[in-house]
Amino acid sequence: MKVTPQLDLRARDEDFINLNPLQTGGRTYPETRKAVSSYVDGYSVCDWCAGDLCSITKPGVQGMLGEISEFLGMEESILTNGCREAKYIVMHTMCRPGDTIVVDGNAHYSTLVAAERAGLNVVKTGGNTKPEYKVTPQSYREAIEKAKKEAGKPPKLTVLTHVDGSYGNLADAKAVADISREYGMPLLLNTAYSSGRMPVDGKKLGADFIACSGHKSWAAGGGNIGMLSSTGEYSEKIFRKSAGFKIKPLEILGCSTRGAQTLALMASLPHVKERVKKWGEEVEKARKVAKEFGKIGIDAYGETPRNHDIIFCHSEKLYEISQTHKKKNYFLYRELKERGIMGIKAGLTKQFKISTYRLNDLQIRHVIDSFKDIMETLG
Numbered sequence: 001m002k003v004t005p006q007l008d009l010r011a012r013d014e015d016f017i018n019l020n021p022l023q024t025g026g027r028t029y030p031e032t033r034k035a036v037s038s039y040v041d042g043y044s045v046c047d048w049c050a051g052d053l054c055s056i057t058k059p060g061v062q063g064m065l066g067e068i069s070e071f072l073g074m075e076e077s078i079l080t081n082g083c084r085e086a087k088y089i090v091m092h093t094m095c096r097p098g099d100t101i102v103v104d105g106n107a108h109y110s111t112l113v114a115a116e117r118a119g120l121n122v123v124k125t126g127g128n129t130k131p132e133y134k135v136t137p138q139s140y141r142e143a144i145e146k147a148k149k150e151a152g153k154p155p156k157l158t159v160l161t162h163v164d165g166s167y168g169n170l171a172d173a174k175a176v177a178d179i180s181r182e183y184g185m186p187l188l189l190n191t192a193y194s195s196g197r198m199p200v201d202g203k204k205l206g207a208d209f210i211a212c213s214g215h216k217s218w219a220a221g222g223g224n225i226g227m228l229s230s231t232g233e234y235s236e237k238i239f240r241k242s243a244g245f246k247i248k249p250l251e252i253l254g255c256s257t258r259g260a261q262t263l264a265l266m267a268s269l270p271h272v273k274e275r276v277k278k279w280g281e282e283v284e285k286a287r288k289v290a291k292e293f294g295k296i297g298i299d300a301y302g303e304t305p306r307n308h309d310i311i312f313c314h315s316e317k318l319y320e321i322s323q324t325h326k327k328k329n330y331f332l333y334r335e336l337k338e339r340g341i342m343g344i345k346a347g348l349t350k351q352f353k354i355s356t357y358r359l360n361d362l363q364i365r366h367v368i369d370s371f372k373d374i375m376e377t378l379g
Ligand SMILES: *Cc1c(COP(=O)(O)O)cnc(C)c1O
Pocket: 081, 082, 083, 084, 085, 107, 108, 110, 111, 161, 163, 164, 165, 190, 192, 193, 212, 213, 214, 215, 216, 225, 226
């Protein structure tokens, strides 16, 4: 028998201030961790299943999905394996191969990969250029007109990244929804970086579909989980059942995420509902860090002032330090780790992303002071 190598256990969020934007919104609560460990075995949510994951009542998956729909101002929701699967479901249901969709210039790669898998042509909006990289509603009108001219018919779907993962810009979803409606196109709002962190009301924003990432922004650990919410108009179509297995939703191949992550989402939901009310404080924290960083030679790309916890930093000064430091471009990672801070990719100095989400005031202070100290002692 082979000897199993000892596992290298991970203690990043327990022992460090973690600034990784991918991870700050997915960090679990104590209740979540308990739920995950008790449901960690395979197919653990299926004890009382009557044939369909989304209507399980013990544990209360069905009730949770009702709460989520209400929370998002939508009518119906299902569980998916992540935000990308939710986007693919909408594209695959609403379009036929060869159709065209319009997406924003800051779209995540998974939007483009989902479109590719569904066999769709993609027209991107333009004008989202340095240093703010803002996507404007007007650029959607231009992209739709362009797509119309090329294909001879209006595109089938509009996809908007509500908050993009590169610059953390908050797009004007309502204005894009209005333009979309003018052309008779439904709007898929990608809320991977917004819902679960900040208030999102699909009805107010005019979204027809909302795709969410549970492991990114709803504190749902234990695996992959996402949600897809729809309005009444399209629910029947998007959540249609298999012809042969009349209880199984076709687009999630019957059942999607069938384990601990479903319970993680359930355990975190009460926290998530509360935390979005404090979104204003989160934005203030990000603005404060961006401002203090600006004073020491670390600037931010993306909109000013910030409207989200992601900050895309760039610094010639940190790059210059890396040129002469004996640890080379790994110096920043090392220096920060020594000060109890992680989450910036090892090796990056000139450009890197951070997130201030859910850090307390003391931690924010420590992050600012640590960067100041590094710049002063090495710069
Ligand atoms: C992270 C991210 C995704 C992918 O989310 P998954 O739930 O991991 O599929 C999609 N879109 C954006 C904008 C993201 O930042």
